[in-house]
Amino acid sequence: MPDATAVSEAEWAAWRAFLDMRRQLDVTLERQLRRDADISASDYGVLISLFEADGKQLRAGELGTILGWEKSRVSHQVSRMELRGLVERRLDDADARGTWVGITPDGRRAVLHAMRDHAATLRTHFFDVLTPEELEVLRTASTRILGTLEPCDD
Numbered sequence: 001m002p003d004a005t006a007v008s009e010a011e012w013a014a015w016r017a018f019l020d021m022r023r024q025l026d027v028t029l030e031r032q033l034r035r036d037a038d039i040s041a042s043d044y045g046v047l048i049s050l051f052e053a054d055g056k057q058l059r060a061g062e063l064g065t066i067l068g069w070e071k072s073r074v075s076h077q078v079s080r081m082e083l084r085g086l087v088e089r090r091l092d093d094a095d096a097r098g099t100w101v102g103i104t105p106d107g108r109r110a111v112l113h114a115m116r117d118h119a120a121t122l123r124t125h126f127f128d129v130l131t132p133e134e135l136e137v138l139r140t141a142s143t144r145i146l147g148t149l150e151p152c153d154d
Helices: 009-037 041-052 060-067 071-083 105-125 132-146
Strands: 057-059 087-092 095-103
Touching: 009 041, 009 105, 041 057, 041 060, 041 071, 041 087, 041 095, 041 105, 057 060, 060 071, 060 095, 071 087, 095 105
Parallel strands: none
Antiparallel strands: 057 095, 087 095
């Protein structure tokens, strides 16, 4: 009886190609953000999340849920960004245990500066490489895979 958990050579090849592509795309995007906006991909994730949020702020826990990060990672990242003047923290007046993270004017400038070049890099290395049909297959497959996974809300 064949092993239902066995992975074929074609499956391994697809998996390795996906991992290699994702790693190199991440490196390319990180380089672009550092070069064009002097921020990291983690900085960008925080800043774009805050920029798109109502009131340009989120509770630290919400930010972690959006980014799929643990509480300690959010705390360390926000601390580093706070020192650079990109974000600010304040206690939640309604819940002393909670903390709000908000984008500062410098953070807003940084994310606005990064957005155009980031989109252009994505266009060059991702969107323009795929046909509309391939993009739809990728979206459908990604959505299906996400449906089998537990949310990243540590």
